[in-house]
Amino acid sequence: MPPLPPTPARRVLCLAGSLRRDSWNRRLLHAAIDQAPSTLALTVYTDFAAVPLFDEDLEQLDPAGPVGVQALRAAMAAADGLVVATPEYNHALPGVLKNALDWLSRESPLGEVLVDKPVAVLGASAGPWGTRLAQASLRQVLHACGALVMPAPTLFMANAAAHFDGHGTLTDDAGAQALQRFMRAFEQWVERVAPATAAASMRRHG
Amino acid sequence: MPPLPPTPARRVLCLAGSLRRDSWNRRLLHAAIDQAPSTLALTVYTDFAAVPLFDEDLEQLDPAGPVGVQALRAAMAAADGLVVATPEYNHALPGVLKNALDWLSRESPLGEVLVDKPVAVLGASAGPWGTRLAQASLRQVLHACGALVMPAPTLFMANAAAHFDGHGTLTDDAGAQALQRFMRAFEQWVERVAPATAAASMRRHG
Numbered sequence: 131m132p133p134l135p136p137t138p139a140r141r142v143l144c145l146a147g148s149l150r151r152d153s154w155n156r157r158l159l160h161a162a163i164d165q166a167p168s169t170l171a172l173t174v175y176t177d178f179a180a181v182p183l184f185d186e187d188l189e190q191l192d193p194a195g196p197v198g199v200q201a202l203r204a205a206m207a208a209a210d211g212l213v214v215a216t217p218e219y220n221h222a223l224p225g226v227l228k229n230a231l232d233w234l235s236r237e238s239p240l241g242e243v244l245v246d247k248p249v250a251v252l253g254a255s256a257g258p259w260g261t262r263l264a265q266a267s268l269r270q271v272l273h274a275c276g277a278l279v280m281p282a283p284t285l286f287m288a289n290a291a292a293h294f295d296g297h298g299t300l301t302d303d304a305g306a307q308a309l310q311r312f313m314r315a316f317e318q319w320v321e322r323v324a325p326a327t328a329a330a331s332m333r334r335h336g
Numbered sequence: 337m338p339p340l341p342p343t344p345a346r347r348v349l350c351l352a353g354s355l356r357r358d359s360w361n362r363r364l365l366h367a368a369i370d371q372a373p374s375t376l377a378l379t380v381y382t383d384f385a386a387v388p389l390f391d392e393d394l395e396q397l398d399p400a401g402p403v404g405v406q407a408l409r410a411a412m413a414a415a416d417g418l419v420v421a422t423p424e425y426n427h428a429l430p431g432v433l434k435n436a437l438d439w440l441s442r443e444s445p446l447g448e449v450l451v452d453k454p455v456a457v458l459g460a461s462a463g464p465w466g467t468r469l470a471q472a473s474l475r476q477v478l479h480a481c482g483a484l485v486m487p488a489p490t491l492f493m494a495n496a497a498a499h500f501d502g503h504g505t506l507t508d509d510a511g512a513q514a515l516q517r518f519m520r521a522f523e524q525w526v527e528r529v530a531p532a533t534a535a536a537s538m539r540r541h542g
Contacts, residue, residue, distance in 0.1 A: 149391040179389060183432045184425075185355040219390070219438045221480035222428075222473065226389045226438075229431025267428065267473065274427035 139171035140320050143209035147216035147227035147253075147264075149179050152298065154254040154290040155215035158309075161300035162213065162252070166313040170320075172213070175205055184232040194240075199233045207240045211248040211320045212277070218255055218264030228271060235275040245276035248323050250316040252285035254293075260286030280319040285312045345377035346526050349415035353422035353433035353459075353470075355385050358504065360460040360496035361421035364515075367506035368419065368458070372519040376526075378419070381411055390438040400446075405439045413446045417454040417526045418483070424461055424470030434477060441481040451482035454529050456522040458491035460499075466492030486525040491518045 144163065146156040156174070163172045180198030182188075194200050206212065216223050234244050249272050253261030265286065272279050285308055287293060293305050300306055350369065352362040362380070369378045386404030388394075400406050412418065422429050440450050457474050459467030471492065478485050491514055493499060499511050506512055 149389060150393050153392075179391070181389075183355060183385060183387075183389070183435070184430065185385070185432075186359075187356050219434075220441050220477045222434065222477050224390065224438060225431050225433070225435025226391075227431070228425075228428065228434050229389070232425045232431045235426050263476075267476075270469075270473075271426045271428050 137169060139169055140210040140317070141208060142170050142172045142211045142213055142316075142320070143205055144172055144174045144213045145178065145215070145227070145230075146174070147214060147224050147268075149226060153217065154256060154287075154294070155217050157294050157298040157300070158252065158254040158287060158290075159213065159215045160298070161305070162215070162309045162313055164300070165306055165309040167317050170211075170313065170317055173205075175202065177201060178226070178230065181230045181233060184229050189236065193238060195233060195236075195238065202230060203234060203238060203240050203243055206234055206243040206247070209247070210324065211250070211316065213250045213252070213316065214268065216251065216253045216261055216264045216268050218253065218259070218261040221263040222267040223264050223271065227268070231271055231275060242276065244272070246323075246325060247277045248280065248316070248320045249277045250280045250312070250319070252287070252312060254287035254290040256290050258288050260288035262286055278319075278323045280316055283308075283312055283315055285309070343375060345375055346416040346523070347414060348376050348378045348417045348419055348522075348526070349411055350378055350380045350419045351384065351421070351433070351436075352380070353420060353430050353474075355432060359423065360462060360493075360500070361423050363500050363504040363506070364458065364460040364493060364496075365419065365421045366504070367512070368421070368515045368519055370506070371512055371515040373523050376417075376519065376523055379411075381408065383407060384432070384436065387436045387439060390435050395442065399444060401439060401442075401444065408436060409440060409444055409446050409449055412440055412449040412453070415453070416530065417456070417522065419456045419458070419522065420474065422457065422459045422467055422470045422474050424459065424465070424467040427469040428473040429470050429477065433474070437477055437481060448482065450478070452529075452531060453483045454486065454522070454526045455483045456486045456518070456525070458493070458518060460493035460496040462496050464494050466494035468492055484525075484529045486522055489514075489518055489521055491515070
């Protein structure tokens with residue numbers, strides 16, 4: 131029997147839930163990418179600030195939405211999965227993140243891009259609570275959008291400054307191991323809930 | 337004894353939680369204003385679209401925030417109370433509304449303008465659920481912001497199209513009566529929780 135061809139990687143889009151350049155959650159995403167299995171091809175979405183405030187009147191003018199929405203929607207449609215690292219603002223997910231999800235939840239020429247999408251949620255906070263309420267609210271919203279949110283493991287990083295060095299690099303082994311477990315679990319979650327299409331079957335069986 | 341001077345009206349800012357021009361919640365706000373007691377001076381905030389996406393880096397550049405934020409924050413600081421009519425997007429408050437509250441929750445040259453602010457929450461939906469989940473999430477966020485949210489009565493308007501005519505005018509008596517009770521209760525809530533300053537005392541006692 132000839133050797134099996136290599137399994138194509140699952141494409142995973144990664145979003146940090148705030149715009150701040152040095153956000154803990156952007157650092158957490160990059161640390162998660164460092165720990166992810168090679169079967170996941172992970173990309174951090176960097177043009178989040180180009181997504182304008184949701185306005186149904188804009189959608190009436192053009193069902194595809196503004197240019198910044200089209201780009202995010204296309205990236206989401208092309209992805210096999212989504213990882214969201216969210217900060218907590220006022221006991222909930224940031225408005226910026228909710229606004230992007232409000233756009234993505236809508237019917238569009240690319241379809242409803244969050245429906246049946248495997249999603250992992252994690253988060254880091256400077257304080258002691260580790261974004262617990264933000265993640266709970268984000269899960270509820272993603273559920274409403276029809277996404278398939280990985281139920282476990284969860285990952286709440288508290289006291290973020292203690293986990294990264296001045297360059298934003300993760301420095302603690304326990305954190306790295308938790309991220310490795312998290313990303314391996316997400317790989318399995320994506321395989322488990324992926325649609326049973328010919329393409330997906332090809333990915334799984336080579 | 338000379339007659340008491342007239343009691344100055346309480347200034348109440350009104351926000352609709354979405355940008356759509358013909359939103360049910362904007363109509364609901366105007367209907368609420370029609371039913372409000374004359375001791376409340378109500379103003380609908382119309383420049384909500386000028387509030388940009390929250391970005392802590394922008395705040396670092398200028399603690400007062402972008403111009404659109406400054407205007408909203410000044411209006412909020414000058415108000416004795418706030419009425420928010422929210423639609424429901426994906427089982428929660430809209431990202432647009434959360435984004436504005438994220439800005440308003442921050443320390444600024446005008447202070448933390450939502451702390452101790454009396455707030456009433458209501459909402460209308462085209463469908464059968466009347467924004468119940470949106471209002472629950474909005475209350476949680478307002479609580480986190482330090483606002484004083486009126487606990488009762490609640491007002492959930494379902495099947496909004498059945499309550500308004502083609503011009504956006506409320507047409508049903510039961511709805512008008514519910515709004516009248518709601519706004520009278522809010523007037524009492526504002527009086528009850530208003531800070532006991534000299535100015536407030538002057539308002540109450542003439």
